Amino acid sequence: MKADTHPDYHPITVVMTDGSKFVTRSTYGKAGDTLALDIDPLSHSAWTGQQTIMDRGGRVSRFNDKYSFLKK
Numbered sequence: 001m002k003a004d005t006h007p008d009y010h011p012i013t014v015v016m017t018d019g020s021k022f023v024t025r026s027t028y029g030k031a032g033d034t035l036a037l038d039i040d041p042l043s044h045s046a047w048t049g050q051q052t053i054m055d056r057g058g059r060v061s062r063f064n065d066k067y068s069f070l071k072k
């Protein structure tokens with residue numbers, strides 16, 4: 001087996017959306033770096049049960065306009 005083929009695992013700090021922090025080992029960045037999450041189990045609809053539709057670029061509105069004749 002070749003030497004130095006495995007990535008370097010080091011401790012980083014992960015910051016959740018509610019501001020809570022925890023330390024884990026990762027290959028992300030350098031030792032001591034901080035990873036701020038935009039989506040985590042506290043804010044993602046798969047875990048919260050609250051579905052929200054994000055209309056990026058008007059795709060949902062265009063779909064609703066195109067197929068509005070199917071609504072009764």
